[in-house]
Every structure is written in C-alpha cells, then in structure tokens.
Amino acid sequence: MSRASSVRSGGDGVELLHRLVGGDGGAALDALLEGFERRHPDVSLGDVTDENLSLEVKSRILKENPPDVWIEWPGKNLQPYDDASVLGDVTEVWESGDMERNYLDGPKTASKFDGAYRAVPLNIHRINNLFFNVDLADEVGVDPASIDSPRAFADELQRIDRETDHVGMLFPMKNPWTVLQVWETVLLGEHGHDTYVGITDDSASAHRRAIVDALDIVKQYSQVATDDKLYMALTDANDRFIEGESVFFHQGDWAAGAYSESDRFRYHEDWDHVPFPGTENLYAMNMDAVISAAVVDDPEAVSKFLAYAGSPDGQKRFNQKKGSIPPRTDVDTSTFTPFLQEQQQAFQHSRAQPLSITHGIGVRPAQLIELKTAISTFVSTWDVDAVADDIVAAFDAT
Structure with missing residues (x-):
C-alpha cells in the first residue's frame, strides 16, 4: 500500500519519511498507517x-x-x-494518556x-538470543540453559569442535556489524550491565580490561567457526542453521522469522532459544521509533499520529507484521507467534533493557562508524590489544 502520491506539499496533515519498504517492514508500516487512517480519517497522511533516510532528513533540516x-x-x-x-x-503525547506508565525504563531512556x-x-x-538446534544439542550432550557465561560458552564450543563432527556455532563475519553484535553481547554477559553502561557512557578507558576480555572471547569463538566465516553473510548463515549445519546460532530475534516460515523447522521441536549465556533477565534492545521535527505545519495532526504510534x-x-514485540507492556499479543509471545514475557520480566551498541541506540553515529572500523580491523588481524585501544578511543570520543 503506497501513499507517496498523497503526500502533501505544505499545509495541513502529516508527512512521514521512512525506509520500510517491502518484506516485514513494509507490511508492518502498511498495517500501522491503515489503522491510523481508520482512527483518524480527518487527518491527511502521506509517506x-x-x-x-538519515542523509535525507539532515538535508531537509538544513x-x-x-x-x-x-x-x-x-537513543x-x-x-x-x-x-x-x-x-x-x-512529552505531552507521553503524559496526556497512559503511554508513560506502560513503557519500561529502557525504551523510555532511549526516548529522552x-x-x-x-x-x-x-x-x-x-x-x-542464542538459538539452538534441539536434536544436535542433544546429540553433542549440551544443555544450552546450563551454560552460565560467554567464556563457559567458548569452552563448550571448543569441546564440541574437539569431540564431535558438528559445528558448534556458525559465525558470519562478512559484515562487521554481526561481529560487533557478538562482542557487545559477550561484554554484557561476561561483565554485567553496570560495566556495559559505563563503557557506553564515555568511560570506556576505565573498563579497558573488560573490553579486552570480551574481544578475547570473541576470538575464541572465531577459532572454532567454519573456514568460510569471513565470507559468510547473515542470511546465508541463518539458512545453514535451519539446514542443521550448527548446534548454535547467535542473532537478534529477527532471525526467527525465517524459522517460523519453514515447515521443516518447528519451534521447541527442532529449534529453541535461551538468553545468551550470562544475560539472563536482561533484554538487550534494538528498536525503531517515530521522531518529530521541532517545527511542523500541523502540530495537532502530528500529535495524533505520535499518540497512535504509541x-x-x-x-x-x-509488531505482529514486523516480527518484533511492542515496547508497551499492555498490548494483547495472543495472536503473535509463540516465540514472540515468549519474548514479550521475557521483556516484561527483565530487570534491565540495555540499549544496543551495534544498532546505534547506545552510541552516537560517529562512534558507531569508528566501532565498525575497529571490528573490521579485528577480523583481519585478531590483534586483541590493538583493537581494544581503537574501541576505547571510539567510545571515549566526544
């Protein structure tokens, strides 16, 4: 459903700029906008x-x-x-209704x-998330829920490599963000939420030892990964996990969309998941949000759209179309997949919701660029100390 032709060129209504085209993103946006138009038929809406996106927004602001x-x-x-x-x-949109009391601290922090x-x-x-193949986990003799830290997970992957013919974990490295995501998850699981927040809040130099340790653990994961890891893309790795090539696969919950679409890969029977070792009761988040310009032509219409989005x-x-969960805690998810319902329960019972480094919520844009550059160096050199210096510099940059 495209509304590009209905976009206003000044005057009343709401103009929305986005990059959600095709696939689950496009379907999710269509569902949202259809619901808004039914609720507010009086508001002209164009997308x-x-x-x-970021370049276009900056250009138009200028x-x-x-x-x-x-x-x-x-964030x-x-x-x-x-x-x-x-x-x-x-703020008025948040406080005029029930939004504020139905969001947890993590999403609120990312919005303020x-x-x-x-x-x-x-x-x-x-x-x-740490996904696993149920049959393969049983075959290699591992209980995923019993692994209590990222370093213990490294030990388990090494045991699987040493004692069996199976791949412990597929590890795609073609794009640096997948490696950065593993690193931030290892950092969170091995050194805890306080250290993670300390690093992202511009005191990385005080936590250099934790940064080094997390890099060392990631390096250990790489040493028992497949030989083609440096050339493997995320989608390829996910397909190979579905085909039973590895016991484990670490990724965001979007990976499970492909699992749900496969008739041969059934939830709880063929695949399952646990929080990444050491991150139990933590819900590390990536998210999308609706942002408003400081000056708009029709503030009332914009407020209506923001309130509906929330x-x-x-x-x-x-979220039902996007394969994600609502940041509100009072949304009826009974028609969502069982996996997403369980994710929603875990979110609601989490003690903290760390903001993702890899997906730009926990770091500034310039920092994210430097971090991806550091990780690119890491996968080509595996020099833990040198890359730790680059990561500290990226985090501590103002």
Whole structure:
C-alpha cells in the first residue's frame, strides 16, 4: 500500500519519511498507517520512502523543510539532532494518556534527552538470543540453559569442535556489524550491565580490561567457526542453521522469522532459544521509533499520529507484521507467534533493557562508524590489544 502520491506539499496533515519498504517492514508500516487512517480519517497522511533516510532528513533540516515525522533509531543515534535543537518535544503525547506508565525504563531512556521526550518507540527487537538446534544439542550432550557465561560458552564450543563432527556455532563475519553484535553481547554477559553502561557512557578507558576480555572471547569463538566465516553473510548463515549445519546460532530475534516460515523447522521441536549465556533477565534492545521535527505545519495532526504510534492498537498492528514485540507492556499479543509471545514475557520480566551498541541506540553515529572500523580491523588481524585501544578511543570520543 503506497501513499507517496498523497503526500502533501505544505499545509495541513502529516508527512512521514521512512525506509520500510517491502518484506516485514513494509507490511508492518502498511498495517500501522491503515489503522491510523481508520482512527483518524480527518487527518491527511502521506509517506515517502528513502533508503538514505538519515542523509535525507539532515538535508531537509538544513533546507528548513524537514519532514513532520520520520522513523529512525532513537537513543544516542538522535544525539546530533538534539544538539542542534531540531527535534520536537513530544512529552505531552507521553503524559496526556497512559503511554508513560506502560513503557519500561529502557525504551523510555532511549526516548529522552534532558528530561524531555523526543521519540515514540514503535517496536523492540531482542539482541541477546542464542538459538539452538534441539536434536544436535542433544546429540553433542549440551544443555544450552546450563551454560552460565560467554567464556563457559567458548569452552563448550571448543569441546564440541574437539569431540564431535558438528559445528558448534556458525559465525558470519562478512559484515562487521554481526561481529560487533557478538562482542557487545559477550561484554554484557561476561561483565554485567553496570560495566556495559559505563563503557557506553564515555568511560570506556576505565573498563579497558573488560573490553579486552570480551574481544578475547570473541576470538575464541572465531577459532572454532567454519573456514568460510569471513565470507559468510547473515542470511546465508541463518539458512545453514535451519539446514542443521550448527548446534548454535547467535542473532537478534529477527532471525526467527525465517524459522517460523519453514515447515521443516518447528519451534521447541527442532529449534529453541535461551538468553545468551550470562544475560539472563536482561533484554538487550534494538528498536525503531517515530521522531518529530521541532517545527511542523500541523502540530495537532502530528500529535495524533505520535499518540497512535504509541497506542496498543498501533503497536499490535505494527509488531505482529514486523516480527518484533511492542515496547508497551499492555498490548494483547495472543495472536503473535509463540516465540514472540515468549519474548514479550521475557521483556516484561527483565530487570534491565540495555540499549544496543551495534544498532546505534547506545552510541552516537560517529562512534558507531569508528566501532565498525575497529571490528573490521579485528577480523583481519585478531590483534586483541590493538583493537581494544581503537574501541576505547571510539567510545571515549566526544
């Protein structure tokens, strides 16, 4: 369902800029916008897609013609916009209804700058999942739930490599973000939430030892990965996991969308999951959010759209199609897949919701670029100490 032709060129209504085209993202947006139009038929709504979303938003802000709203990562990804005072204050939307009391602290933290809300989270993807093949885990004699730390997991992968003919864990490294995601998850699981937050809050140098240790563990994972790891893409690895090539696979919950679509890969019977070792009761998050410009032509219409995006109906529509969970805790998920229902329960009972480094919520954009560069160096040199220096420099950069 495309609305590009209905986009207004000034005047009343809402213009939405996004990059959710095709697949589950496009279906999720269509469901959200259809629900909004039914709820608010009086509001003119137009959406425009752009693959280079951030660049387009910045360009239009500089031209003093920003979109009314756009869908983007919240958290520190928005710091440059906040520094430039170009984000709308949407605190009234949060406080005028029941939104604020139905969001957990993690999504609220990702939406606030200096006490003011600047974003409305739409969805949550969990980063710290460890998927496993049920039959293979039984065959190699491992209970995934009993592995209590990332280092213990490294020991288990080495045992599987030494004593069996199976691959312990597929580890795609073609793109540096997949390796960075493993590193941040290992850091969280081995050294805890406080250290993780300390590093992301610009005190990385004080935690260099933890950074080194997490890199060393990731290096150990790589040593028992497949020979083609450096050339393996995420989608290829996920397909190979479905085909039974490895016991374990670490990835965000979006990977499970492919599992659910396979008639030969049944949840609980053929595949299952546990939190990545050491991250029990933590829900490491990636998310999308609706952002508003500081100056819009129709503030009332924009507020209606933001409120709907943060409503139970809007979030049910969006997340059921997206394969994610609602950041609100009061959304009826009874029609979601069993896997997503369990993810929602884990989210609601989590003691903390760390903001993802890899997906730009826990770090500023310039820091993320430097971190990906450091990881690219890591997979080519495996020099733990040198790359630790690069990571410290990236985090501590202002």
